[in-house]
Amino acid sequence: MKKFEFIASKGDLQNQITKNCTFLSYNDIKTIFRKKDVLINGLRTKQTVFLSGNEIVTIYYQEKKTPNVPIIYEDDNILIVNKPVNMECTICDKVYLNSPCLEDVFAPYFCVHRLDMNTSGLIIMAKNEKVKQEFITLFKENSVHKNYTAICYGNFTTKQNTLISYAKKVKGTTKIYSQKQPNSVQIKTYYEVMSTNNNLSLVSIKLFTGYTHQIRAHLSSIGCFVLGDDKYGKKDINNIYKTHRQQLCATSLSFSIKQQSFLSYLNNKSFSISPPFTLSQFTN
Numbered sequence: 001m002k003k004f005e006f007i008a009s010k011g012d013l014q015n016q017i018t019k020n021c022t023f024l025s026y027n028d029i030k031t032i033f034r035k036k037d038v039l040i041n042g043l044r045t046k047q048t049v050f051l052s053g054n055e056i057v058t059i060y061y062q063e064k065k066t067p068n069v070p071i072i073y074e075d076d077n078i079l080i081v082n083k084p085v086n087m088e089c090t091i092c093d094k095v096y097l098n099s100p101c102l103e104d105v106f107a108p109y110f111c112v113h114r115l116d117m118n119t120s121g122l123i124i125m126a127k128n129e130k131v132k133q134e135f136i137t138l139f140k141e142n143s144v145h146k147n148y149t150a151i152c153y154g155n156f157t158t159k160q161n162t163l164i165s166y167a168k169k170v171k172g173t174t175k176i177y178s179q180k181q182p183n184s185v186q187i188k189t190y191y192e193v194m195s196t197n198n199n200l201s202l203v204s205i206k207l208f209t210g211y212t213h214q215i216r217a218h219l220s221s222i223g224c225f226v227l228g229d230d231k232y233g234k235k236d237i238n239n240i241y242k243t244h245r246q247q248l249c250a251t252s253l254s255f256s257i258k259q260q261s262f263l264s265y266l267n268n269k270s271f272s273i274s275p276p277f278t279l280s281q282f283t284n
Contacts, residue, residue, distance in 0.1 A: 001037075002063045008055045013040070014048035016057060024061060032059055069105050072122065072271055077263065079109060079125040080253065080271055085245055089114040089123060113139065113146075116213070118228075120276055121148070121250025134263055138255075139210065145254045148205040148215060149275045151247040151282060153237055154224030156201060160192040163218050167211050173231070174213040176221035187211050189218045197283040200227065216246060227282065241282050249275035 006020040017029055017038070024032075031037075036044045039058040040051070051057075067087065073080040081102065083089065088101040089111040102111055102123060109125040112135035124144070126132035138144050166177045168184040177184060188208035195202045201224070205215055216232045219225060225233035228243040238244050252272040257264045 001060045003058065003060055005056060005058045008040075008051045008053060008057050010053035011051060012048055013038070013045070013051055013057070016051060017059065020057075021059065021061075024059075028061060032061055037061065066105060067100055069102065072273065073269070077127055077131045078266075079106060079127070081106065081123055081125060082273055083115055083120055083123045083250075085118050085120045085276075088117050093117075112136070113144070113210070115250055116216075116246070116248075118245045119248045119250065122146075122253050122271060122273060123250070124253070131263070134261060138257060138261070138263070141258070142208070143255060143257045143261075145256065146207055146250055147252040148207070149249050149251045150203045150205060150215065150219075151227045151277060151279060152201050152203050152219060152224045153199055153227050153233065153241075154201075154222075155199065156191075156193050156196075156203075156222075156224055161190070162208075163187075163189045163191070163222065165218060165221065167214065167217065169212065174211065174217040176217050185209075185211065187214055187218060189214060191219065195279060197279055200279060200282055202279045215248060243282075247275075247277045247282075249273075249277070251275055 004021060008016045014029060033046055033048070036046045037060040038045050040055050067084065069084065070082040071079060072082055083102060091101055091103045093101065093114065102125065103109065106125055109127050110132045112124045112126050112132055115121060115123060124135065126135060165187055166180050166184040167174050167187045168181060186209070190206040190208065192204045193201045194204055207214060213232065216226050216229050220232040227241060227247045228238055229246040230238060230244055252270065254270040255266040257267055
């Protein structure tokens with residue numbers, strides 16, 4: 001158990017704990033009250049009370065373990081890590097303030113690109129602001145090449161293809177169009193079917209553009225959605241396969257950086273991992 005103390009201001013005890021203990025969630029605070037792990041001037045209480053001010057409030061809480069995130073590569077400028085599922089990349093993406101993201105785990109480093117919370121795989125992190133700004137330029141120049149692996153449900157009409165469409169956000173969802181629409185942007189996605197078993201396929205995917213939910217929305221638009229994806233797929237199919245997390249992983253990174261960039265040394269390097277899923281686990 002961890003101990004934390006603060007001198008209270010005038011006001012409700014629970015509000016004082018919320019203000020002074022930002023590392024605790026609402027449910028954490030309910031738990032410490034239930035377990036009588038809140039003390040006012042040394043006396044335990046299981047309920048919130050009104051404080052007159054200057055009381056010493058002591059709480060005991062269970063410290064959360066920091067998630068283990070594998071480091072794939074590190075040098076003076078960057079980290080490349082293997083983000084697990086159920087974790088956000090950046091602090092500004094966090095839905096739950098007490099749920100650690102990559103930028104919490106590897107503070108003070110910055111994620112230079114993102115994956116959806118339930119997509120696993122390789123993420124580049126910059127060790128300082130200079131590197132972060134350089135990667136903004138590199139992504140604009142398409143100098144960072146990302147490949148993904150997915151299990152998809154549906155019948156691909158061709159073993160490999162480059163999909164070119166138009167995308168725009170509509171009420172929090174990426175919509176795909178065959179023709180340019182107002183406020184839409186062109187997106188380009190390459191896929192190759194590696195193996196197939198019944199209606200499921202193991203697919204390698206390369207992005208030529210980067211748009212929110214591009215892979216999930218683009219493949220779904222041709223009737224082949226990422227298994228486990230309830231947003232762009234079909235919940236009834238995902239129920240059959242007992243998965244509601246998209247089976248999608250960023251599995252490789254490579255670079256084609258201009259020589260004048262101080263990061264051009266990365267051109268000699270490529271990084272790859274195996275996805276945390278196999279086709280056989282859903283087809284046996």
